[in-house]
Amino acid sequence: MRDVQEAITGAHREEWARVVAAVAKRFGSLDIAEEAAAEAFATAVVRWPADGVPPNPGAWLTTTAHRKAIDWIRRENKRDDKQKKAQMFNNDDEPEPLDDIEDERLRLIFTCCHPALSMEARVALTLRMVGGLTVAEIARAFLVQETTMGQRISRAKAKIRVARIPYRSPAAEDLPGRVAGVLAVLFLVFNEGYLATGPGHDPIRPDLTAKAIRLTRLVRTLMPEDGEAAGLLALMLLTEARRTARVSASGELVPLAEQDRGAWDAALLAEGHRLVRERLAAGVAPGRYQILAAINAVHTSARNVRETDWSQVVALYDELVRLDPSPVVALNRAIAVAEVEGPKAALAEVDRLENPLAGYHAYHATRAELLRRMGSTQKARTAYDRAIELAGNVAETAYLTRRRNQLGPTTDGEHHVLFP
Amino acid sequence: MKYLISVIDDGTGVSTRTEQEAVDAFNERLQAQGHWVFAGGLGSPDTATVIDNRGGEAIVMDRPFVESKEYLVGFWIVEATDLDVALKLAAAGSKSCNRRVEVRPFLSDPA
Numbered sequence: 347m348r349d350v351q352e353a354i355t356g357a358h359r360e361e362w363a364r365v366v367a368a369v370a371k372r373f374g375s376l377d378i379a380e381e382a383a384a385e386a387f388a389t390a391v392v393r394w395p396a397d398g399v400p401p402n403p404g405a406w407l408t409t410t411a412h413r414k415a416i417d418w419i420r421r422e423n424k425r426d427d428k429q430k431k432a433q434m435f436n437n438d439d440e441p442e443p444l445d446d447i448e449d450e451r452l453r454l455i456f457t458c459c460h461p462a463l464s465m466e467a468r469v470a471l472t473l474r475m476v477g478g479l480t481v482a483e484i485a486r487a488f489l490v491q492e493t494t495m496g497q498r499i500s501r502a503k504a505k506i507r508v509a510r511i512p513y514r515s516p517a518a519e520d521l522p523g524r525v526a527g528v529l530a531v532l533f534l535v536f537n538e539g540y541l542a543t544g545p546g547h548d549p550i551r552p553d554l555t556a557k558a559i560r561l562t563r564l565v566r567t568l569m570p571e572d573g574e575a576a577g578l579l580a581l582m583l584l585t586e587a588r589r590t591a592r593v594s595a596s597g598e599l600v601p602l603a604e605q606d607r608g609a610w611d612a613a614l615l616a617e618g619h620r621l622v623r624e625r626l627a628a629g630v631a632p633g634r635y636q637i638l639a640a641i642n643a644v645h646t647s648a649r650n651v652r653e654t655d656w657s658q659v660v661a662l663y664d665e666l667v668r669l670d671p672s673p674v675v676a677l678n679r680a681i682a683v684a685e686v687e688g689p690k691a692a693l694a695e696v697d698r699l700e701n702p703l704a705g706y707h708a709y710h711a712t713r714a715e716l717l718r719r720m721g722s723t724q725k726a727r728t729a730y731d732r733a734i735e736l737a738g739n740v741a742e743t744a745y746l747t748r749r750r751n752q753l754g755p756t757t758d759g760e761h762h763v764l765f766p
Numbered sequence: 767m768k769y770l771i772s773v774i775d776d777g778t779g780v781s782t783r784t785e786q787e788a789v790d791a792f793n794e795r796l797q798a799q800g801h802w803v804f805a806g807g808l809g810s811p812d813t814a815t816v817i818d819n820r821g822g823e824a825i826v827m828d829r830p831f832v833e834s835k836e837y838l839v840g841f842w843i844v845e846a847t848d849l850d851v852a853l854k855l856a857a858a859g860s861k862s863c864n865r866r867v868e869v870r871p872f873l874s875d876p877a
Contacts, residue, residue, distance in 0.1 A: 462849055509871040510871060511849045
């Protein structure tokens, strides 16, 4: 019984996207594919304990889903003949033989991450169609009502159908931009797991980071020659490796410098480092994710924060700034600059970012740390206060509060401040 | 499959000579590639009249149906196999007329 349960869970994890993709391709509709895949798995839950697990669960599920899809279409046709045509994709070509399964899953991913859909819609649709999460699970992950999430997914599917978003992988000339769009969705899912927002919410959501890693592995397998897919996977692995060390027993965020490096996951680190080396060896100019992965590789190669090759980190950030001159990248670069040139030089760079980043908690947290190191206690306190006010993650708020409360009494040179 | 590409003006007013030439070139391209269905420019919202004849007597109002700083100044109706093709045409159209555009599918093919 337990074996059957595990077989069903395993099949859901491994086969869901394949089943949805196969049905979507054959019947030209995401609605039908989603319904039919869900029904096929529900049938497996009933049948497998009685009949035994089929020798090829994936094939069994796909065949069952196809039958369910045909049933579904018959039912719908009886209900409304006219609607049927509108429910189909642009699918005039003959159904292709089901030999190119990998390509079909890729098609599914590209459709769910189409640029004409909002980022929110893409994330929800990808988690549902490719990731196999239920609407309720996705709603919980993003702290919205289940009905809201259901509407978001329905609206996205309706737009795909009515506006005729094509069910196919993009043309070669559009591929880089479209792949970037897919990776952005996966990175967003990972980040929501890595630094979950909202009070009363677990600070880290390993279910989401695991799902993001799984999907990124899939994209990497489907597009082995894409350097950024490899880079994003490496970045996720090197971040995930530090997960348990990132939050203390008391639920406080532990910064990199204070983490117990022995608690990092050696297997994930090894895989991440291997991917980074692979990309370096490829000799192709790296994209954003590859550079971020390389930065993480430098951090995770050092035995402690003092032995970190900070000049290398600054050099990598310089490379990143050229690709992405955003203020957040400049802020992260400044943190590395502090380790090479000292807090004063770093603060000068951080202060230049006030205008774009005044509402971003990390800007104030960074200022606070630099001011603390310079001995400007009062200014540091003000900056911590602002950071705490803006931080959305419970573990981060706890950490910042402790740091603020550890500040000593106001130091010399600042006793003229009128407002304590 | 037909798509409406609406051209949105936010107060830039009449198009310049360069814009008109670019639009002409884009229209020729639409025709040459078989995407052309129809296109046109519209009078300003000042020239709009709203009619409501749902209540038995037609009520005539001397105004656009929505007062807004942004308004429709023109449109293309194009034939495209799917949204990807329509979005590429819309991107070229936006560049040619130097304005934002909105793409919407027609519900059924009146062909």
